[in-house]
Amino acid sequence: MTDRAPAGGDTNEALFEQAQRVIPGGVNSPVRAFRSVGGTPYFVAEAAGPFAYDVEGRRYIDYVQSYGPGILGHAHPAVTAAVQQAAARGTSYGAPTRNEVLMAAEMCDRVEGLEMVRLTNSGTEAVMSAVRLARGVTARPTVVKFAGCYHGHSDALLVAGGSGVAQQGLAGSEGVTAGAVADTIVAPYNVVPELDESVAVVCVEPVAANMGLVAPQPGFLQGLRHACDEVGALLLFDEVITGFRLCRGGAAQWFGVQPDIWCFGKVIGGGLPVGAFGASREIMSGLAPLGGVYQAGTLSGNPLATAAGLAALELLTDDAYQQLEATAITLQEALEAAFEATGVTARTSKPSGAGGTVLQDADGAPGVTAVVPRVGSLLGLFFTEEPPRNFDEARRAADNGMYPRFFHGMLRRGVAFAPGAYEAIFVSLAHTEAEIEATATAAAETAHEMAENPA
Numbered sequence: 001m002t003d004r005a006p007a008g009g010d011t012n013e014a015l016f017e018q019a020q021r022v023i024p025g026g027v028n029s030p031v032r033a034f035r036s037v038g039g040t041p042y043f044v045a046e047a048a049g050p051f052a053y054d055v056e057g058r059r060y061i062d063y064v065q066s067y068g069p070g071i072l073g074h075a076h077p078a079v080t081a082a083v084q085q086a087a088a089r090g091t092s093y094g095a096p097t098r099n100e101v102l103m104a105a106e107m108c109d110r111v112e113g114l115e116m117v118r119l120t121n122s123g124t125e126a127v128m129s130a131v132r133l134a135r136g137v138t139a140r141p142t143v144v145k146f147a148g149c150y151h152g153h154s155d156a157l158l159v160a161g162g163s164g165v166a167q168q169g170l171a172g173s174e175g176v177t178a179g180a181v182a183d184t185i186v187a188p189y190n191v192v193p194e195l196d197e198s199v200a201v202v203c204v205e206p207v208a209a210n211m212g213l214v215a216p217q218p219g220f221l222q223g224l225r226h227a228c229d230e231v232g233a234l235l236l237f238d239e240v241i242t243g244f245r246l247c248r249g250g251a252a253q254w255f256g257v258q259p260d261i262w263c264f265g266k267v268i269g270g271g272l273p274v275g276a277f278g279a280s281r282e283i284m285s286g287l288a289p290l291g292g293v294y295q296a297g298t299l300s301g302n303p304l305a306t307a308a309g310l311a312a313l314e315l316l317t318d319d320a321y322q323q324l325e326a327t328a329i330t331l332q333e334a335l336e337a338a339f340e341a342t343g344v345t346a347r348t349s350k351p352s353g354a355g356g357t358v359l360q361d362a363d364g365a366p367g368v369t370a371v372v373p374r375v376g377s378l379l380g381l382f383f384t385e386e387p388p389r390n391f392d393e394a395r396r397a398a399d400n401g402m403y404p405r406f407f408h409g410m411l412r413r414g415v416a417f418a419p420g421a422y423e424a425i426f427v428s429l430a431h432t433e434a435e436i437e438a439t440a441t442a443a444a445e446t447a448h449e450m451a452e453n454p455a
C-alpha cells in the first residue's frame with residue numbers, strides 16, 4: 001500500500017489554479033511555490049509518519065517535514081492526542097496556563113545558561129523581539145547578521161536572507177525602508193567580523209540551514225563569542241532550526257559555545273505555530289512587564305502549541321537524537337553513493353546552455369558531482385565539489401541548474417525534498433530503513449538520469 005484514493009476529486013493542477021486566484025502565488029509562504037524548480041506544487045491532503053499524501057492520493061517520502069517541526073514525523077499519536085485533549089479544554093484564554101510554565105522550565109532545563117524564556121507564535125517574532133530586547137538592554141543600535149542566514153521576515157533582518165529570499169534572487173525585500181535596515185550590517189558567514197561599540201547584537205544561525213546546509217568552520221562560533229565580549233555586544237544564536245534538533249541542548253551544547261540570547265521555533269511547537277526567545281534572568285528582565293522593552297502576543301503560549309510542544313520534547317531523549325543522527329548518516333551515505341556511482345573521477349566543470357553545468361570525468365564521460373554536508377541530523381545537498389562555506393559559494397552551487405532536475409526526478413519517484421536548493425533536508429524519527437532504502441534507489445535512478453541527459 002503506497003498511494004491512496006484521491007481526496008474529494010481535486011487535482012493539484014485545479015487547486016493550484018484556484019489558489020492562484022485567491023492567494024498570491026497560490027501559497028502562504030513563498031518557499032512552497034515551485035517557482036525555482038518549475039511545475040505545480042502538490043497539495044497535501046494528509047500526512048502520517050515519514051509520508052505525505054497529496055490530494056490525488058500520491059504518496060511521498062517526506063524530507064520537508066514542515067521545514068523542521070516534523071522531527072517526530074507527521075501526526076505522531078502522542079502529539080495528536082495532546083492537541084485533541086487540549087482543544088477540548090479551550091483553545092486560548094488570554095490568561096497564563098500551567099503548560100506555559102512547564103514548557104519554559106523544560107527548555108531552561110535542557111539548555112545551559114538559558115534561565116528565562118518568552119513564547120511567541122513564530123520564529124520571526126522570536127528573533128524580531130530578541131533583537132529589540134538586545135537593543136534595549138545594551139542601548140546600542142547596530143545589528144550584525146550574516147549573508148545567507150535567515151532570521152524570519154521582520155524588516156531589519158530581511159537583508160541578504162537565505163531560504164525563500166535567496167530562491168527569488170532578492171537582496172532583501174521591497175517595502176523595507178532604508179531606515180529600517182540602516183542599523184543592520186551584513187557580514188560573510190564563517191568570517192569573524194570586526195565589531196565596534198555601536199553593536200548591540202550579532203545574530204547567527206550556528207549551523208546555517210537556510211542557504212542549503214553550511215556548517216560553521218572550526219573556531220567561527222568561538223570567534224564570534226570572543227569578538228562580542230571584546231566590545232560588549234550580545235551574541236544571539238538563532239536556533240529556530242538547530243534548537244532541540246542537534247541534541248538536547250541544541251547548537252550551543254553541540255559546539256560548546258554559549259550565546260547571550262537564544263531563539264527557538266519549529267521543533268518546539270510539535271507542528272503548531274510557535275517561537276521562543278530566552279536568555280539569562282538579567283537580560284530577560286529588560287522585557288515588559290519587568291523592564292522597558294515591550295513585547296506581547298494575543299495567542300502567545302497558546303494552549304494547543306504548548307501541549308504539542310511538551311509532548312514532542314518529552315519524546316526527544318538522548319536515544320532519540322542518536323537514532324535521528326544514525327538515520328541522517330544512512331541517508332547521507334546513500335545520496336553520496338548514488339552520485340559517485342555516476343562515474344565521476346576527475347572533475348572538470350564546463351558550463352553548458354540554460355544555466356546548467358555538465359560535469360565530466362577525464363575521458364569525457366558525463367557524471368554528476370554532489371556533496372552532502374551534514375551536522376548531526378541536519379543534511380544539505382549541493383551539486384558542486386566542495387561543501388560551500390558561505391553564501392557566495394552556496395549560491396554558485398544552488399543556482400547551477402542541477403537542483404531542479406534532482407528535485408523533479410525524486411518527486412516523480414515519490415520522494416519529496418524541498419522545492420528549492422536553499423533548504424535543508426529534514427529526516428524524522430519516523431523515517432525507517434525502508435524509507436531510506438527507497439530514497440537511495442530513487443536517488444541512484446535520478447543521478448543516472450541526470451548524468452545520461454545533461455541539461
Ligand SMILES: *Cc1c(COP(=O)(O)O)cnc(C)c1O
Pocket residue numbers: 121122123124125127150151152153205210238239240241265266274275
Ligand atoms: C524558519 C526560521 C525562522 C523563522 O521562523 P518562522 O516560524 O517561519 O517565522 C527564523 N530563523 C531561522 C533560522 C529559521 O529557520
